[in-house]
Amino acid sequence: MRAAFDDLFAIVRSILRWAILIVPMAALVGSVCAAFLWSLDAVTKIRFDHPWLLFLLPVGGAVIGLAYHWLGKSVEGGNNLIVEQIHDPDGGVPLRMAPLIFVGTVATHLFGGSAGREGTAVQLGGSLASAVGKLARLDEDALRVILMAGIAAGFGAVFGTPLAGAVFALEVLAIGRMEYAALIPCLAAGIVADWTCQRWGIHHTVYRIGWMAGSEGAGPLDPLLLGKAAVAGVLFGLVALIFAEANHALGGWIKRVIPYGPARPVVGGLAVIALTSLLGTRAYLGLGVWTAIPGDPTIPGFFTGPIDHWSWALKLVFTVITLSTGFKGGEVTPLFFIGAGLGNALAGVMGAPVDLFAGLGFIAVFAGAANTPLACTIMGLELFGATHMVPIAVACFLAYVCSGHNGIYLSQRIAVPKR
Amino acid sequence: MRAAFDDLFAIVRSILRWAILIVPMAALVGSVCAAFLWSLDAVTKIRFDHPWLLFLLPVGGAVIGLAYHWLGKSVEGGNNLIVEQIHDPDGGVPLRMAPLIFVGTVATHLFGGSAGREGTAVQLGGSLASAVGKLARLDEDALRVILMAGIAAGFGAVFGTPLAGAVFALEVLAIGRMEYAALIPCLAAGIVADWTCQRWGIHHTVYRIGWMAGSEGAGPLDPLLLGKAAVAGVLFGLVALIFAEANHALGGWIKRVIPYGPARPVVGGLAVIALTSLLGTRAYLGLGVWTAIPGDPTIPGFFTGPIDHWSWALKLVFTVITLSTGFKGGEVTPLFFIGAGLGNALAGVMGAPVDLFAGLGFIAVFAGAANTPLACTIMGLELFGATHMVPIAVACFLAYVCSGHNGIYLSQRIAVPKR
Numbered sequence A, B: 001m002r003a004a005f006d007d008l009f010a011i012v013r014s015i016l017r018w019a020i021l022i023v024p025m026a027a028l029v030g031s032v033c034a035a036f037l038w039s040l041d042a043v044t045k046i047r048f049d050h051p052w053l054l055f056l057l058p059v060g061g062a063v064i065g066l067a068y069h070w071l072g073k074s075v076e077g078g079n080n081l082i083v084e085q086i087h088d089p090d091g092g093v094p095l096r097m098a099p100l101i102f103v104g105t106v107a108t109h110l111f112g113g114s115a116g117r118e119g120t121a122v123q124l125g126g127s128l129a130s131a132v133g134k135l136a137r138l139d140e141d142a143l144r145v146i147l148m149a150g151i152a153a154g155f156g157a158v159f160g161t162p163l164a165g166a167v168f169a170l171e172v173l174a175i176g177r178m179e180y181a182a183l184i185p186c187l188a189a190g191i192v193a194d195w196t197c198q199r200w201g202i203h204h205t206v207y208r209i210g211w212m213a214g215s216e217g218a219g220p221l222d223p224l225l226l227g228k229a230a231v232a233g234v235l236f237g238l239v240a241l242i243f244a245e246a247n248h249a250l251g252g253w254i255k256r257v258i259p260y261g262p263a264r265p266v267v268g269g270l271a272v273i274a275l276t277s278l279l280g281t282r283a284y285l286g287l288g289v290w291t292a293i294p295g296d297p298t299i300p301g302f303f304t305g306p307i308d309h310w311s312w313a314l315k316l317v318f319t320v321i322t323l324s325t326g327f328k329g330g331e332v333t334p335l336f337f338i339g340a341g342l343g344n345a346l347a348g349v350m351g352a353p354v355d356l357f358a359g360l361g362f363i364a365v366f367a368g369a370a371n372t373p374l375a376c377t378i379m380g381l382e383l384f385g386a387t388h389m390v391p392i393a394v395a396c397f398l399a400y401v402c403s404g405h406n407g408i409y410l411s412q413r414i415a416v417p418k419r
Helices: A002-049 A051-070 A079-087 A097-111 A118-135 A138-160 A162-171 A181-200 A225-255 A263-279 A309-322 A332-349 A354-370 A373-384 A389-401 B004-048 B051-071 B079-087 B096-112 B118-135 B139-159 B161-169 B183-199 B221-258 B261-278 B311-324 B332-350 B356-368 B373-384 B388-402
Strands: A177-179 B178-181
Touching: A002 A097, A002 A118, A002 A138, A002 A263, A002 B261, A002 B388, A051 A097, A051 A263, A079 A138, A079 A389, A097 B079, A118 A138, A118 A263, A118 B161, A138 A162, A138 A389, A162 A177, A162 A373, A162 B221, A162 B388, A181 B332, A181 B388, A225 A263, A225 A309, A225 A332, A225 A389, A225 B004, A263 B221, A332 A354, A332 B178, A354 A373, A354 A389, A373 A389, A373 B388, A389 B161, A389 B183, A389 B373, B004 B051, B004 B079, B004 B118, B004 B139, B004 B183, B004 B221, B051 B096, B051 B261, B051 B356, B079 B139, B079 B183, B079 B221, B096 B118, B118 B139, B118 B183, B118 B332, B139 B161, B139 B183, B161 B178, B161 B183, B161 B373, B178 B261, B178 B356, B221 B261, B221 B311, B221 B356, B221 B388, B261 B332, B332 B356, B356 B373, B356 B388
Parallel strands: none
Antiparallel strands: A177 B178
């Protein structure tokens, strides 16, 4: 019993020692994420005001490609590099990752590439955390912890979901297993980064599920609705599988066909322009959160009523082309679009509440693609409240088991295979 | 890519095959839990109407002790036996565990022992699941899965928290690591058992945090409040540590002093009677959810306003005496009482909202004692809604890291030490 109390004092000391490193690191990551979100907003408005910018997408792609070719070879791995450094620390993550991914993502969005934010935020978090860790001369174990905290900070700040950020950082490292070694540093980092980002005046988009709204705890169980959520969950997992496999397949193929890196985003940019002209819509460019043209599908729009049956598939095509040819940004906001769009379509087919199923797709396709069912369930609760927590978990868990073993992060290890 | 789709079909087939076993098993567990909860309610009312029953507590203890001595040697391990059988399947869990723990717990509550429900529900779930697994001639791996699903079913049904039940079953096996092998069977078992239990007309106590109620997603972050929740979380962990260590210490000591098993609860019963007379209150007998005497501390009462500063400590003493001398029941509802009482007291000292801090203690002392921070966080969301999810996670995670490595389940393995 005495030993247990000695342990307790050691742990409280360790928490306080970590706080000295984590709080400033997370405040820095939260501030950079605020600048990043502000920039995304600004360049998207510029793109809406100057539609001709799309035709410069191949030029923007060339610039991004050349920047990574000349300056960024060591950080091309992106999120995968951070996950690898957590598994086998080997020099940490270069600090140059931060400016390169920041500018690369903002440029991608200025010219209308279809990409997201989370990859960028995680890379900002990981590289800044690594720099702080090197400054503090941390050993390998501690470096691992601060890198995970960096992921939590970036993710928590960029989506305004601190708890999901913390669990994501623990869960993303391996498929089928989560370890708690960095529990408190990750939670603290997610909270501090989110709080800092909001103090800079950043407001996150509110997605509202109005159906059954009002109850405080979890709502009553409805077997029929849960059955529909389960079927939808399997389909969300299938689409996550298609997204990840298509990214890997197209990315591998284009690397073989066009060995010179900076040329690939030029071709990708031309393909996005061609598709946009062919379809006659700009709805699938950029984040998909805002639109210049009322009536175009957007993520918040999928929560308001029936939209269409194919938007999710088109967004998938635009995003796979954008990301696999070397543009920068994350996969997650496009996955939110794909999921919410698919959920919206399935709600019509299945006779289910549109806003609930848009919400289920929003988080479950991401859960399947990233192999992070618990982080996505928690994200669903942070965004939509607890009323629908059981259908949310059903959709996320089923999407996870049905999405195969090659998620969007190939450096994720397989600890416990799905079966 | 083809292989990925073959995997998907194999997984969907596996889900459907598991459903055939899990749904009836969980419906059975949910029904037995309904009968158990109904019985607890009934015997507590009888005890309130006939206060002299307390004086038969030593007799009741003797009967329980003799029943386990003659019939129950193989199931005395209780929850620990189930956890051991999941780690190393070796013949499964004997079915006789179910009637023994059912009757033993109901008898404990009829005569006024201070005990809970979750241990009983988990043992009902584990033994019934093991019986179903043997009937279906499952192999070792599958037996492991159905045992975990049995835990999820019992826990989900008894507290009306299906998702917490599922995560608890995954999380309780080891400290510091959670594996996802049985994710879907556990989720399905928790949902079906909870639904079945409610269909039998069982209503769970509603605990309401009124402070800041009304927002749908997570509420805004308040650094001062989170700081108070963090300090409280450390104290909740410390009390969890004291509770678990006291149980182990007193349990071990009394086994040395009174080697004959059936005599131990007789002594424990006499001690409870003596303490009750000495203190002149019956508030610390039974579950602590209801009271015959208005004004006595109860768990729901801790959510309504300032109560006192010592109830939590007295309940701890009563419960440790009851359980370590061989009465039956769980630790968790007393831990809810201890936590909510301590949270209530801390709210007064710290100048924090009473209902919120009662809620934080309710789940966080349990998180620390059982080493299940995520399950308890999720339970908090199922019971109290998402508004306070960040302080809930802060309290549960800190209680977890501060509660040492000897929780209430000694067969829990240490996968990743706390540090």
